[in-house]
Amino acid sequence: MDLDELTKEVQGRYHRLVDQGSDPNEWAYAWRSEYNRGGFKAVDLLMEEVVDPKKCIGCAACVTICPVDVFDYEEEVPLDTRHDACVFCELCVDVCPVLRPVDNDLKDQIELKEPVKDEGFGPYAYGVYARATDKAMLEQGQDGGVCTALILHGMQNGTIKATVAGEEHSENPQMGSSMLQQTKEEVIKGARSRYTYQPNTLALVEAMKKDISPLAVVGVPCQVNGVRQQQFSSIRLDVAEWYSKNISLVIGLLCSESFTEKGIDWLAEDLEVPKKDIMNINIKGRVEIKLRDGREEVKSLKAFGKYARPACLYCADYAADNSDIALGGIGLDKWTITFIRTEAGHKAWQALVADGWVETKELDEHPIGKDLVKRLSEYKRNRPLPALMPSYSEREKIGNLDPKNYYRGWEEGSDAKNWVPLPPPPPKKKKKKIAAKPEGENK
Ligand SMILES: Cc1cc2nc3c(=O)[nH]c(=O)nc-3n(C[C@H](O)[C@H](O)[C@H](O)COP(=O)(O)OP(=O)(O)OC[C@H]3O[C@@H](n4cnc5c(N)ncnc54)[C@H](O)[C@@H]3O)c2cc1C
Numbered sequence: 001m002d003l004d005e006l007t008k009e010v011q012g013r014y015h016r017l018v019d020q021g022s023d024p025n026e027w028a029y030a031w032r033s034e035y036n037r038g039g040f041k042a043v044d045l046l047m048e049e050v051v052d053p054k055k056c057i058g059c060a061a062c063v064t065i066c067p068v069d070v071f072d073y074e075e076e077v078p079l080d081t082r083h084d085a086c087v088f089c090e091l092c093v094d095v096c097p098v099l100r101p102v103d104n105d106l107k108d109q110i111e112l113k114e115p116v117k118d119e120g121f122g123p124y125a126y127g128v129y130a131r132a133t134d135k136a137m138l139e140q141g142q143d144g145g146v147c148t149a150l151i152l153h154g155m156q157n158g159t160i161k162a163t164v165a166g167e168e169h170s171e172n173p174q175m176g177s178s179m180l181q182q183t184k185e186e187v188i189k190g191a192r193s194r195y196t197y198q199p200n201t202l203a204l205v206e207a208m209k210k211d212i213s214p215l216a217v218v219g220v221p222c223q224v225n226g227v228r229q230q231q232f233s234s235i236r237l238d239v240a241e242w243y244s245k246n247i248s249l250v251i252g253l254l255c256s257e258s259f260t261e262k263g264i265d266w267l268a269e270d271l272e273v274p275k276k277d278i279m280n281i282n283i284k285g286r287v288e289i290k291l292r293d294g295r296e297e298v299k300s301l302k303a304f305g306k307y308a309r310p311a312c313l314y315c316a317d318y319a320a321d322n323s324d325i326a327l328g329g330i331g332l333d334k335w336t337i338t339f340i341r342t343e344a345g346h347k348a349w350q351a352l353v354a355d356g357w358v359e360t361k362e363l364d365e366h367p368i369g370k371d372l373v374k375r376l377s378e379y380k381r382n383r384p385l386p387a388l389m390p391s392y393s394e395r396e397k398i399g400n401l402d403p404k405n406y407y408r409g410w411e412e413g414s415d416a417k418n419w420v421p422l423p424p425p426p427p428k429k430k431k432k433k434i435a436a437k438p439e440g441e442n443k
């Protein structure tokens with residue numbers, strides 16, 4: 001059998017496993033069974049199953065794990081530019097979080113902190129609201145500046161040499177690029193959240209090439225899962241070993257969805273300001289915007305929601321379930337809700353607290369935070385897995401690309417098999433023109 005035929009066979013095997021309703025943790029056997037027989041064109045499988053149907057969430061795990069640099073990365077997806085360089089190692093498919101859920105034994109591999117609680121948003125040992133005690137970190141941070149404090153503290157005491165995170169674009173501060181942060185200034189400058197997609201993990205390649213470690217990684221859940229699959233792939237090539245040995249702390253950011261650049265264009269137009277003047281966006285049930293001139297504006301999340309990134313439909317993790325420490329802005333303004341999940345997270349956290357870098361509050365003081373994390377996690381977890389979802393073009397046909405409400409299947413008691421496409425949204429009713437009120441009556 002030639003390589004192309006073999007690749008089709010593996011793809012057929014994968015489809016059969018998915019269609020027959022096999023345990024999703026077994027889907028990876030479709031390709032793993034080939035590894036010791038010399039491999040197949042895994043890159044073709046990845047492009048045909050994930051990238052071409054636009055199910056790719058952009059985590060970049062395939063790009064950063066490929067030992068022969070087959071991929072470029074543009075517009076939030078991998079391109080197989082150097083396709084013929086492939087050495088059939090299968091790593092790119094094995095690390096892709098869209099092709100399958102993370103392995104069952106990941107929980108053991110990441111060394112959870114005991115005693116482990118699981119209340120529906122990923123295993124954790126304890127949680128608090130926290131904020132940085134340093135004024136600059138708190139001011140610069142998106143919520144409590146805890147992520148920045150964790151990184152800077154680790155860099156100061158030598159447990160972190162560099163951080164895979166991001167930097168904002170000066171002409172459009174709501175867009176960001178990946179960055180390997182190695183100085184305090186770079187960390188502070190990269191703080192705050194860009195609610196668009198920032199492919200942090202691309203910076204892993206630079207860290208590996210320069211052999212810089214120990215590394216911290218900051219990422220939204222899709223990036224955390226990609227990193228974990230790289231660290232613990234059952235295909236133990238050097239590159240996977242490097243990530244496994246040298247990434248010492250994975251900080252996850254809670255995430256319902258991110259937004260497209262068009263959303264920022266829309267905001268700028270609507271607010272009649274240049275994009276570079278939108279200094280910060282925070283989403284707290286509504287869109288809170290800070291402008292360069294100090295003005296604060298609010299927009300409805302429903303209006304901005306139109307610009308949610310369609311690819312986020314293929315993501316079932318809200319609370320960065322597999323991170324060492326998960327951080328979010330939910331519950332209490334200007335505090336970061338913080339969940340410590342693993343031994344590595346616990347160590348970093350205790351050192352931070354012991355040195356007085358953060359102050360904390362019990363979660364029970366504002367139970368709404370944890371309740372919301374539970375609810376939002378449940379909502380995302382009950383989605384069908386991406387392999388069971390329609391492609392982008394199928395969604396386009398029925399006219400609904402919203403990652404939040406496109407499908408059914410998340411209602412209580414239903415499972416992936418009950419998924420049905422929702423009909424296209426009804427046409428907008430034309431608003432009746434209301435005669436202008438005489439001056440003064442509006443007040
Ligand atoms: C796209 C997105 C969606 C989010 N959705 C939610 C949500 O639904 N609910 C919730 O409670 N919290 C959400 N968060 C998390 C929240 O915005 C804060 O990041 C978190 O509370 C930590 O705040 P902090 O002040 O401790 O972080 P800071 O100290 O300000 O540090 C923020 C870190 O995030 C990194 N970062 C910035 N933008 C991005 C990005 N786009 N992708 C990856 N890394 C980035 C920075 O490089 C920096 O390392 C979201 C964050 C992002 C980026």
Ligand code: SF4
Binds near residue numbers: 067068070089093
């Ligand atoms: S990761 Fe391996 S299988 Fe995938 S493109 Fe690179 S060399 Fe080929």
Ligand code: SF4
Binds near residue numbers: 050077096
């Ligand atoms: S989801 Fe991640 S690993 Fe999968 S194809 Fe996209 S970028 Fe690559």
Ligand code: SF4
Binds near residue numbers: 057197220255312315
């Ligand atoms: S919802 Fe957040 S974590 Fe999931 S794919 Fe979108 S950006 Fe990534």
